[in-house]
Amino acid sequence: MVNVLQNGREPLVSPVMVPPERDRIFAAIDIGTNSIHMVVAHIQPSLPGFTIIDREKTTVRLGDRDKHTGNLKKDAMERALVALKRCQEIARTLNAEQTVAVATSAVREAPNGRDFLQQVAEKLGLHVDLISGPEEARRIYLGVLSGMDFNNQPHIVIDIGGGSTELILGDGHEPQCLTSTKVGAVRLTSELVTTDPISTNEFQYMQAYVRGMLERSVEEIRSHLQPGILPRLVGTSGTVEALATLHAREKLGIVPTPLQGYPISLKDLREVINRLRKLSCAERLALPGMSDRRADIIVAGAVILQEAMTLLGLESLTLCERALREGVVVDWMLAHGLIESRLRFQSSVRQGSVLNIARKYQVNLEHAKRVADFALSLFDQTQKQLHHWGDEERELLWVAAILHNCGHHISHSSHHKHSYYLIRNSELLGYNETEIETIANLARYHRKSCPRKKHENYRNLSSKHHRKVVDQLSGLLRLAVALDRRQIGAIQRVWCQYNPEIPELHLCLQPSLPQDDCALELWSLDYKRQAFESTFAMALRVTLETNAGAVSDHLARNWPS
Structure with a gap:
């Protein structure tokens, strides 16, 4: 071996190994409020690590629930069943030995949510874990750690979903604070938006509402921060990715691939929001790169991000492309002894x-x-x-x-x-x-x-x-x-x-x-x-x-x- 003689430093070395096992193919499904996502991972225990070999995403809008009963609508459940069946077919094609599915806010809160999961089990033979808000936050944290190195420094993760927003504080070790708030892009749009373009009154009310909803989570996060230390903010999932795409097209003229690590300032975010809220849904849909599943909810999602950053007193955000789905993969690896510890996994990202x-x-x-x-x-x-x-x-x-x-x-x-x-x-x-x-x-x-x-x-x-x-x-x-x-x-x-x-x-x-x-x-x-x-x-x-x-x-x- 070559020794580094100067500066008292060792060469970078490979990560801590666990006993080698055969490679595995594993599928993780996230049944969310807006969409159903699946990732198929090639797990290599000898590293330890995994590579995403396929992704599937379908917008089903389970969060668009009956306004009177709160139940999941029949047509949304049917769309979800079709999407889940397709996910199973893709997983089988790729020889996934196991598929783990989790359901979040929309199914968690709907009175008929468990009945829907029973239908999934009976018709598809797929068992779905109905996870709590904090458990969702924990797995999001694991997913982010699989894609970013926190260097033992405090980071706040914000994940804006269709029905809930998770705020997580951690430094690469065990999370110090996991919060989940019932405010999301689909929920806000469904409950508060009746005008198109959104009127000034509705927009201002939405801002105030979001601030009120996020205050408790932000205070809990702040209570765990050491005085004088300013954490970094990491944003995940569809809303942040859509905003980053819009921002990159305007500022750079191109969208970086991957978007991992892309920065957005609070100042730029406010400018984007001021433009988006003056456009009708059809005009937003006409923007380059804007999807029909995002155009109608992007303003609400952006407001959540803006108010969270304002309350936290943070002026910039960095995007992470990994979140809940990848966290399900990491959690499965931990449960099966393929990673010795979260810390060692993080240090070797x-x-x-x-x-x-x-x-x-x-x-x-x-x-x-x-x-x-x-x-x-x-x-x-x-x-x-x-x-x-x-x-x-x-x-x-x-x-x-x-x-x-x-x-x-x-x-x-x-x-x-x-x-x-x-x-x-x-x-x-x-x-x-x-x-x-x-x-x-x-x-x-x-x-x-x-x-x-x-x-x-x-x-x-x-x-x-x-x-x-x-x-x-x-x-x-x-x-x-x-x-x-x-x-x-x-x-x-x-x-x-x-x-x-x-x-x-x-x-x-x-x-x-x-x-x-x-x-x-x-x-x-x-x-x-x-x-x-x-x-x-x-x-x-x-x-x-x-x-x-x-x-x-x-x-x-x-x-x-």
């Missing part, structure tokens, strides 16, 4: 996702981890000499090193370009759009031509900062790849010595076997010398030292203190 993608594209992980260790060793030893990047850029380099060869899954020819495409379009959990683009570009430039403005992928980088990250760290990644050219671990260690007077970087290599001349590794380093020297404007010198004692003596004499 990013690394587990990277290794999951590496396995998917049949990356040689032994080679990839050696390259990653070399890359981090070079990064640490040249920090504040050749570059001034920090922990965030260090992690992006690690990911790129692990995945740099994934393009071989498509073809050996131009595999660096295929690596870019696969990384760019894979589900890298816990990373935002810019980070994924940076990782993909780093992998793209581990060989062949250096970054150039005429390359479309390089132009996709949103800032000079990230282009410079790619310029410099791709140079280090090239050297790291060369150090394991035969993919057999021929080089045991590498030491860097920087001489600013020449200027020159000297790499001193220790082979794993004293008799190995490492000719191919030395040739590969020489081949990649020009790209490195051009990027950093200095000479690169490489020597091989088979005598470990001589290396130690040399370093003691010459290494800068």
